[in-house]
Amino acid sequence: MPILILSGGFMTSKNDVHCAIAGLGRIGVSLESDPLREKPASHMGAIDYNRTAQLVAGSDPDENKRIAFKSLLPDCAVYANTELMVEEIKPHILHIASITDSHIPILKMALSAGVPMVVCEKPLSNSLEEARALLPLIDSSDSVVLVNHERRFSRDYREVRGLIRDKAFGELLSINARLYMGKTRPVSQILYHDGTHMLDILRFLTDENLEILHSEGEPYRKGGQLIVLARGGSVPIVLDVSGGRDHLVFELDLSFEKGRIRIGNGVYELWSSQESPYYTGFRSLSCTSSGWKGRTAYFSSMMNHAIELLNNPGRKCESSYGDGLKVLELIDEILGAYPQEQNQDSSLEKTPSSSVV
Known part of the structure; x- marks a missing residue:
């Protein structure tokens, strides 16, 4: 029944x-x-x-x-x-x-x-x-x-992917992404939490596997910062994953030939290139849409x-499982460039195997 x-x-x-x-x-x-x-x-x-x-x-x-x-x-x-x-x-x-x-x-x-x-x-x-x-x-x-990876199913991110594929603002030229999660959490933990969402949505939007080019920072220090330079196909990506803040930020800023898109937690903006109201003979970006209307249904x-x-x-x-595995490979590559400090602050959440099932 x-x-x-x-x-x-x-x-x-x-x-x-x-x-x-x-x-x-x-x-x-x-x-x-x-x-x-x-x-x-x-x-x-x-x-x-x-x-x-x-x-x-x-x-x-x-x-x-x-x-x-x-x-x-x-x-x-x-x-x-x-x-x-x-x-x-x-x-x-x-x-x-x-x-x-x-x-x-x-x-x-x-x-x-x-x-x-x-x-x-x-x-x-x-x-x-x-x-x-x-x-x-x-x-x-x-x-x-x-x-x-819930953002793959979210209506706002899926619309942005469509705008990229349709070249609504011309070619996608670069992405700046920011992920901040609290004052004291080390980057190593952030990467395994919302960092998995960030790396996955970058793969989803660029429709490419990411190539890690370089990183700089202190991923195992409490409240530390890490800047990652990457590439999704031909699109350069700058990713800032950091602690040190008393607030949460999950945001991507996509720059195009003829526009800009900002998307993230509580953020959805479309900017179009128009004749500048500030400088003669130049073009400026104007926000043509702000705020997602309705449910994202993620x-x-x-x-x-x-x-x-x-x-x-x-x-x-x-x-897929393969998508989840790709994200782990990226995290492993990013953190693999740094010797792990032996302290509890950098440890990930653990549980005895006897309590698993």
Whole structure:
């Protein structure tokens, strides 16, 4: 008997695609309660929002998170052990929203169990070697793995990609990108968190693999700064990843022959070249559009794509395991130029393997 899930103020019966979530923390569940975020903002919310998906179970080794999840969805099964959940529930889609160290072990288990569709949070792993080691199983499996690089599915970024491809402002000539996350977090941690989104969206917008040319900074110092020079095809890229701020900035500034686009968290601007109102015989940029109108649908569009892939075997995944692996390779190349300082400030989030599944 299908469970009933509150969706958009109405009770709807949904039983087509059964989904389960491994990891009931922020991105799995609790970000849905943030009153300022666009909804859906979590895997739970994206499943609920989708007309054909039904959330049937969730798992987490943390008892408090299980209790909180059960209070939200009392009709859902709740497990401490993800492997047992997959064995008993047999979901069509498994959402891996647990801490990073558990991603690859859970993914390996899911592929071995024959879960048809797996949505995995980024980054795939804290270890490039661990992620590469799973490739033979990925390649031999009939399961599909979608990595949640959410900006690939966001309407504003997809529109910008279309403008680039259509040469609406002429050729794309350069990109300046900025990622700031707090005062004390070292760049090494920032890269493995929102840095994965930044590197991936640069690949997505340029439609090229990135080439790292040079970097300068202190990626392992608390509040440090790192400037990375890269290239996406013929497009030069300057990326500033830094701490030292009391605010979050995720922003790209794209320069064209005849215009400019700024896009990022809370930012969407189109600038066109026009006859200058300031200097005779020159042209200046004028902002012709500011602010994205309506929902970006970043999470719901990702979920729609997961359902599409599930229903259409062989269709190309728009955010594949290979895409997630490319991002890890870029991070490894950037940080590989610097000797890692042996201190806790530069360590990544870890968890005992015994609590993974």
